[in-house]
Amino acid sequence: MTSASDLASLAALLADETRAAICLALLDGRAWSAGELAAHAGVAPSTATEHLHRLIGGGLLVERRQGRHRYVQLAGPSVAHLIEDLSARTEPRPSPARGLRAVTANAALRRGRTCYDHLAGRLGVAVTDAMTRAELLDQTNGFALTKAGLAWLTDTLGVSPEELRPGKRPLARGCLDWTERRQHLAGLAGAKLCETFLGNGWVARIGAGRAVRLTSNGKAALRQLLDLPEDE
Structure with missing residues (x-):
């Protein structure tokens, strides 16, 4: 049975805007490199790598290796469902004009x-x-x-x-x-x-x-x- 601390730990993984941005980007089902995710989230590669380690350790992401290259993906359909479901439960906020x-x-x-x-x-x-x-x-x-x-x-x-x-x-x-x-x-x-x-x-x-x-x-x-x- 899931404990309160386990649930709190899972929630904490998504309680950061950079990690949330990474998970939303990965909803496309593709494997992304750390550099690509860093550029997408607007953070330094070292910062993105630190967040990725936490998401992988928490079971939300998995790492894929191809030769010398390393990529990450959502850990599976159930994680995608969790991210999409949480997104649907947030109140939409008016967004400023961004071009x-x-x-x-x-x-x-x-x-x-x-x-x-x-x-x-x-x-x-x-x-x-x-x-x-x-x-x-x-x-x-x-x-x-x-x-x-x-x-x-x-x-x-x-x-x-x-x-x-x-x-x-x-x-x-x-x-x-x-x-x-x-x-x-x-x-x-x-x-x-x-x-x-x-x-x-x-x-x-x-x-x-x-x-x-x-x-x-x-x-x-x-x-x-x-x-x-x-x-x-």
Whole structure:
């Protein structure tokens, strides 16, 4: 059973703006170097390294080595869920004008982004709602794929049934969206959906960050498959 001190220690890891910025950046699911994270957080490389050691020691991040290079990632989907869920529970504050580029980037994230390995933002919520309307997803008591939803993923989208066998990670799970304040689909099904959409060219990444957009081919495909509204 988790003790109060264990919970306090975990909370303390995120009670620092630099460490919080690092964790938010890693929600894109990629592996980042210490130097990249230092530049992103606006701190010295030595400072970033110190924070990374704490996050790794606390179990929120893991280190990956490739030759002489070292990278860090979130420790897994459950950590991504924790970060996204905490973000959704914060009260949004008016942000000062930071220039056109920053405003445009923020708007793109709200329209569509990846949350670790699944779709989030208005796009993620819209796809989740469309799957629910089509009775592919049941949100009556939590999140569950219906038989029709499982067949849709395997027969229509071509996802291997073996890849949808739940283990430590659930097949379908709701993830509270920090911008929409509503649930989007996560879990194995959410991950495979995002992977398929990206692989088919229905969704494309915008730059090197988390933001994604629905392509013209994606709009046509999802209109046919899910009756997704034209303006999504």
